[in-house]
Amino acid sequence: MKKIFLLMLMSGLVLTSCVSKKQYAELEAKQKKTQDLLNxxxxxxxxxxxxxxAANATIAALEKRVADLKQDKDDLIKSSKDLTMLTKQGATNLEKSLESLKEKDLKISRLQDALNKKDSVTLALxxxxxxxVGLNDQDIQINVEKGVVFISLSDKVLFKSGSYELSNRANEILGKVATVINSKPDFEALVEGHTDNVPYRSGVLLDNxxxxxKRATAVVRKLKELGANPAQLIAAGRxxxxxxxxNTTAENKSTNRRTKIYVLPKIDQFYSMIEEELETLSKEGK
Structure with a gap:
């Protein structure tokens, strides 16, 4: 009987030990799952x-921005009040400035018209x-220099070599020039003599x-003789x-020996034309 009791007691211990391990494994699995959920x-x-x-930082930045905008609004309100006081005066000053600019533009336009008129006259001349005069001779050139019309004549066309005595051909050429000068009573003719650098001394002449x-005055006298108005003639020696x-070659020296006849508007009349335009503007109240 005692043996049977001991046998039953040992069997109970074995069964109890098996149940505890199974429960432990289940508990361990639950603990791991709980730990994963916690993590x-x-x-x-x-x-x-x-x-x-991050949201708190954004809120703080927005609150600062709102505060800045409120301050800007207050500043603008204050500025607008100040500007309101100056608006009428500012508008008046702006209007005056615009009128002044319009007046200047009109003056420039009138002056430009005068210059265009002068250019048209130059082209016609x-x-x-x-x-x-014609352009069939390479020793005769007609051109425009700085808005001024001129005729350039080689010395061999007008003068004998080394002399200020006019050649026979000069009468023909200068007669045509005189005709043009007579057709332009509001213009002047400036006769300008040029030489090369070869020293010259003959009789009463001291140098080039x-x-x-002397050559310029000879041309002027001939133009007068051919009918040009002497009041329109000017002589100059360069x-x-x-x-x-x-002046390094004979050909170059020949090029430099020339007489130029400028046909140009009288300076005083040109300025008078400009003054008339300005006076017209003043009378118009513009």
């Missing part, structure tokens, strides 16, 4: 905390000279300057001091 929740909590911090001036090309 996941911790990660989410940390993320939420970070989002909260060039056409007239080319038609009258004397020779160039000597060797305004060469077209260096």
């Amino acid at each position: 996941t929740a911790t990660v989410k909590l940390n993320a939420c905390e970070a989002d909260k911090a 060039v056409t007239s000279l080319k038609k009258e 300057w004397d020779l160039s001036a 000597g060797e001091y305004v060469p077209l090309v260096p």
Whole structure:
């Protein structure tokens, strides 16, 4: 009987030991699952905390921006009050400035019209000279220099070599020039003599300057003789001091020996035309 009791007691202990291990395994599995859930929740909590911090920073920045905008609004309100007081005066000043600009633009336009008129006259004068004098000779050039019409004549066309005595051909050419000058009573003819740099001294002439001036006066006298109004004629000598090309060859020296006849509007009349335009503007009250 005692043996049977001991046997039953040992069997109970064995069964009790088996049940405890199974429960332990289940509990261990539950504990692991709970720990995983806790870890996941911790990660989410940390993320939420970070989002909260970022949201708080954004809210603080927005609140500062709102405060700045309110301050800007207050400043603008104050500025608008100040500007309101100056608006009428500012508008008046702006209107005056615009009127002044319009007046200046109109004056410039009128002056430009005067210059355009002068350019038209210049073009007509060039056409007239080319038609009258002709361009079939390489020793005769008709051109415009700085808005002024001129005829350039080689010395061999007008003068004998080394002399200020006019050639026979000069009568023909200068007669045509005189005709053009007579057709332009509001213009003047400036005759300008030029030489090369070869020293010149003959009789009463001291140098090339004397020779160039003497040639210019000879042309002026001939133009007068051919019917040009002497009040429109001017004589000038430039000597060797305004060469077209260096005086290094015989050909270049020949180029520099020339007589230029400028046909130009009278300066005083040109300025009178400008003054008339300005006076017209003043009378119109513009």
